Every structure is written in structure tokens, then in C-alpha cells.
Amino acid sequence: MEKMTNVKALAYAIENGNFPTEVTEKLTAIKTSFENKSTNKKPTANQVENEGIKTAILEFLADGKSRTATEIMKGVGLESIQKVSALLSQLTKAQKVVKTTDKKKSLFTIA
Secondary structure, three states, X not given: OXXXXXXXXXXXXXXXXXXXXXXXXXXXXXXXXHHHHHHOOOOOHHHHXXXXXXXXXXXXXXXXXXXXXXXHHHHHOOOOHHHHHHHHHHHHHOOOEEEEEEOOEEEEEEO
8 A cells, every 4th residue: 555645635525625715726726845855855964875885785785695794794894783784775675686595694695
């Protein structure tokens, strides 16, 4: 099921509601405001930094060997295993990295 966003909810209300003209105009203005906010988002400095780290992780895994998060952390030069784990989770969801488990040890390889 697709997520119900504010824009979709407002669009549904505008299309299916029998509102006075003033209310319909106000709902349309609110919907436009939400649409403008979603298109004008710029990535934060942290998001830009994380994209660079993800690229470094993919380059580190480019040789095709399976590695643990700790090995990746050391190979990329980071000090936070939590950050590496979070970024590996994002890369796994994006299907750029494959996660396998071997005796309670998570191993990551490039997809």
C-alpha cells in the first residue's frame, strides 16, 4: 500500500469534498505549499558527507571480498561503527551491497 502523504490527502479532499469555494481555495493553497516544500529540499551537510562515505565503502568493497562492518570501518578510516552500520543498512536497502550472515557474523559484499 502506498503511503498517504499530506499532498495526497489534500488532493483527495479537494476532489471528493463538497466544500464551499473559500475552503477549496484554502485547501488548494495548502496543498501547493506542501508541494513546494518537498521540491525545494537541499541535502544537509551531513547527508552530503554520508554520500561520500558510501562511495568510499563501495570502493573498498569493489574487490569482491566479504568483509565485516569493523573491517569496513577500519578500511574506510572511520571511528564510529554505528555510522558504518547505518550506512551499510542504507546501501543494503538500495541493493548496492549484499549482507550475508556466517555464524552470527554479518558480512558485506558489493552487489
